[in-house]
Each structure stands twice: as C-alpha cells, then as structure tokens.
Amino acid sequence: AEVKKIAVISGDGIGPEVIAEAQKVLTKTEEVFGYKFETEHGLFGGIAIDEKGTPLPQETLDICKKADAVLLGAVGGPKWDNNPKETRPETGLLGIRKALGLFSNIRPAVIFDCLKDASTLKPEVLDGTDLIVVRELTGGIYFGEKFRRETANGQEAVDTCVYNVNEVERIARQGFEIARTRRKKLTSVDKANVLETSRLWRETVIRVAADYPDVELDHVLVDNCAMQLLRRPSSFDVIVTENMFGDILSDEAAMLTGSIGMLSSASLGEGSFGLYEPVHGSAPDIAGQGIANPIATILSVALMFRLTFGYHDAAAAIERAVKEVLDAGHRTGDIAVDKSKAIGTTAMGDLIVAAI
C-alpha cells in the first residue's frame, strides 16, 4: 500500500499519553490491514512555547504541510494561560487552522450506549441522538480585525465579524454533503434577525440548497438552537453554523451526550487533508498519571481513516474494537461507575489494540 504520512502532535497535558495509544493503534492496523504509515512528530502548543518560544514553530507547520493528515493530542494548560497573546497555545491553534486552510470542523456527538448514564439528560431524551456539528473554522469574529481605541468615553475594544459569500458557500456545501450521507437533514444556525453576516449566511445557504434537493433544510436561530439541543437532541442530524456559534453549540452538543471523553473531531480543508483530534482538552489536572481516557484519540484515528484515507475497513475495525472493549465492561476512571475498577491509559489502549 501507498505510504501515508501522518504528522503527530502530542501537545500538552494528557496529549502525549493519549497519542501514544493512538500510535499503537496505527501500528496494529498496519499489521492487520497492510496499510503503511510514516509518522513525524512536531512540537505545538505549550511545549513549543517552552522549547521554541512560539506555540506554532515553522518546523511543525512544515511537517504538517508535507503530511497527508495531522493527528493532534491536546494543547494548553494553566502554565501558559496568562502569557501575552503571541505566546499562548490558543494562538497556535488558530494559527494552524488558518495556515492549513482548515475551514471546516466536524464534530460528531454520538451516544455510547454503555455511557448513557454519564449524561445529565434523561436517557429517554437522548435515545437516538446522533448528530454532527459542522462549524466554519477560519472566518467570522475569530479572524476579523481586533483592536483597542481611546474614545471620549474611555477605552473601547472592537472585534470584527466578517463573512465572504464564498466562505459561507463552501461550508454550506460541506454541511449538505455530510447530511446527504446520513439522515438528509441539515439545520443551518444563524442570528439572521440581528446580524448582517447571518443574513448573508442564510441567503447563501438557501442558494446552495438548490443543488441538494434531496436534503431537507431548516434555519434555526442560535438562541433557539441552544434550547432545542436540550429539548430534542435526537431530532438533529447535521447542524452547520459559523465559527463562534459553532464553538458554543458543538461544546453544548458534546456535553449533552455525556461521552465527552469519547468524542473525536476532524478539521478539514479543500481536498482530503485533515487534522484529527479528541474533543476533550489537555486535562492538566490528571496529566502524567497514566489515567487519561485514550478512546477519543483512538476514534480520531478511525475518523482520519474514513475521511482522509478512505480506509473504511480499518476505521470500522477500530470502532468495533472500542465497542467490544467497552461492552466487556472495561473503563477508564472518567467513565467508570465503580472508580476502583478503573483501568489506566495504557491498559485501555492495549485492550483496544488486541481487539482490532
């Protein structure tokens, strides 16, 4: 098989621990399916600030650009939280998205049956919940001009939210394409009753919809969406929205599943290139203890196989292995009901590798 290059970025906190397990999964799928991966590690986030003085060293960016896909652990931690903007991990995150053209963030929020109880929602409300938030990732208020200015009324801060019709169109298409492979329902979320960018967003989504007559489209205001996610999560299929709203709604959606330690995400650009990472953060409080849950990162590998490499057989094998291990009752501390029986990061990784 063709050798696939994967840039591996461990990052901070529990990042290196969960990435180590994901790498074992890569090796095992090479053995079982005959695929070939070449991995190259890059420094990113807090550790890159410490060692190179910047969260996103050029060298790391080069490694990513040469690769077919990027596997990311997690970045950030209290150590760097009060740094000036240029030397904060988040700045690296925004920088890598922009530099790699990753305009689309895909976040599946699914319920793991054996973890249903971990949700704060009633099980009957969660039944059948299986949604994806498609978030625009390189535009909007995140990347618009920002500044301070002195006025007669004192200091003022300004952020600018900008959307170009092409930016909206490409993410809308992404939403429709994904909906097409699923239950064919797309919910576009905006604040068209207040924002000009939202009005452009809505017009554009409606225009693009003409090319997807098989997909049912509806428009929901962001405040209402925050409510409906709670009230009837299972009624959503694919949600497409702009950067800031997507940040909020995708986290709400993830949390309502109760399975946040299990959720993976993909950030995609044009073509098949993508960056894959767990939804959870770097969890500095439990870093280095060998107790982090590696499943979200392992499932991010499966997502990479599906979306970037088209290795559906290996993806299915990983997903099946995870399910098997969970069904057999194995749990890391974050998802264990009986914490005394929890197993560690490596043990969980080993069990999944063995089940592939």
Next chain:
Amino acid sequence: AEVKKIAVISGDGIGPEVIAEAQKVLTKTEEVFGYKFETEHGLFGGIAIDEKGTPLPQETLDICKKADAVLLGAVGGPKWDNNPKETRPETGLLGIRKALGLFSNIRPAVIFDCLKDASTLKPEVLDGTDLIVVRELTGGIYFGEKFRRETANGQEAVDTCVYNVNEVERIARQGFEIARTRRKKLTSVDKANVLETSRLWRETVIRVAADYPDVELDHVLVDNCAMQLLRRPSSFDVIVTENMFGDILSDEAAMLTGSIGMLSSASLGEGSFGLYEPVHGSAPDIAGQGIANPIATILSVALMFRLTFGYHDAAAAIERAVKEVLDAGHRTGDIAVDKSKAIGTTAMGDLIVAAI
C-alpha cells in the same frame, strides 16, 4: 399610595391573552395592598407594523418614557418574519431597549418543584438550581456597525462588536450587586482567549471586583459555560456576560429548568425604571385559543414589584399565590402531565388572583 404608571404592551400572538391575566393581578394587588397603578396601553411589534407601519411607534415610546415601568407580553410571528429589517418586530425590540437605555437583562432560571419532570435533565442534576443570567443588552455585536461590501472575492458582510469600558463596568456592577443579594458567586463569561472585547471585558470585571470583596468571582469561557450549565447547573449563582453570549446562554439556562412557560425577565437601565416580560415568545401557533400559560407574565409583575417599586409584600403574595395554585395541581396545557385536565389562560389567572 403614590400612583405608579405602568406602560402595558400586549404585542402579538398570545401576548394580549397573558397580559389580560397580569392586569387582573395588578387590580387585585391594588385592592389587597392599597397600591395604585395607572396603566396605559401601547402598540408594539407586529400589531404596530400592521396598524402604524413601524414596530415601535413614537407614541408607544412616549408612553413608556412617561411610565415608571413597562409590562410587555410578547412580539413577533411568521406574518412579519420576512419583512425588511425596518418593519420587523425584532427591530422594535432592539429599538426599545436602546431608546429606554435598558442595558441590563435579568433572567432568573429557577426550578419549580412541581415541574421538575418537565425538564430533560435528570432531577438530581437540577436539584438546587437557582441562577440568574445578567446579560448586557445595548452593546456588542447587536448594535455595532453592520454592512455589506463588494470585494474581489465577491460580496462580504460585516458586523462589528464594540464594547466601551463604561458599558462593561456598569453591567459588571449590576452582576456584583445582584450576586451580593444572593449566594455571592459571580461567574463572568467571555471568550478572552480569542476576542479583544472579551479581554476588555475580563480586565474590567476584575477591576470592578475590587469593590466587591465579599463576592467570589470566576471567569468561564463561553464554550465551557455552555457545557457547565448542562453538567452542574446548580453550581451557578449569577452569570454576567455580553449581549450575544447572554442571548444564547440565557435561553439554554431557561430551557434546562424545564419551566420556560414560567420564567420572567427584567430589562433595567439606570435608576429603578424597568421593562418586564415573560421569557417565552408570542407562540403564534396557540394564539387566540385561550390556552396560553399566563404564569410567566404574572411573575413578571412580581419581579416589577420587587425591582422597580420595592413592593416586596405584594411580590411575595403573587409568588406565593402561584405556588399555591400549582401545588393544588392546577396546570395549563404546556405544563400539564394529563393534558385532558388542563385549564385555560383565564381560569389560571382567576385562580391566582383568588389566591393573592
């Protein structure tokens, strides 16, 4: 007693029906407590568009300005949804907030014990939930410059989010003051890792905090807050945040109580003037049927008594009456488990009036 002037705005949909019950409550409190109210009605929202060609006629604004407080039903409906901006009900809403200087929106999210089951959250998670969202209401991206422009890459839309240090300071003080009367915990929500307005927000809140050493302050990022509201709603006391985040989070918080037909809100400016309205909308689908739940509007009267008039005795009497009627098992359709036993809007209003 001094005569208090109340501007009454019924608005659209179920607005007139729920306002009629609130007016009966006003009359009853005059009788029982000897207070004196003078009400004057104004057209606003869709009905004002139909009758006067604008959602916020000058005459209505004048009535509000002369009044000590405003009682609002609800505005909007599908009939006006596709109107151009100037003749949409929302434009009236934004206009009245700005014109009356209502910079602070107060939304208590409380659990009514008898309605706990109506929430999609597990009852044990809801236990003890009693929070208030204090939302900045006349600044931020809602009121910043908005426009379209043609670029080499096609059309572009722009919204501007602006916050002045004074705007942040006054809403921060509002948050601290309210927290001081409660459990003394203030959570300031921002996106300081991305937005300049949020950095100004956070700095300012920290500065103001020096005047409130008795209030415990923490800062939570908006995406994390959307998650934590779901995970541990009872850990929040007062949340203070900017306009757009407040729109989303206050709706999320309202929905998680399961009691959205019961929640009231206040929009305040400098001094004691305020506009009071139910959190729910105009519900055009059930308008005119006499089945709407008037409780949120009646509780908005109680909130007006507390916050604008300082009539704590009458406020307590109304709140107690509502509790009594609910405890006796009376329910409107929206909150009834057995819908066949549901009572109508007028019957519910009459029962509450009788219990005062």
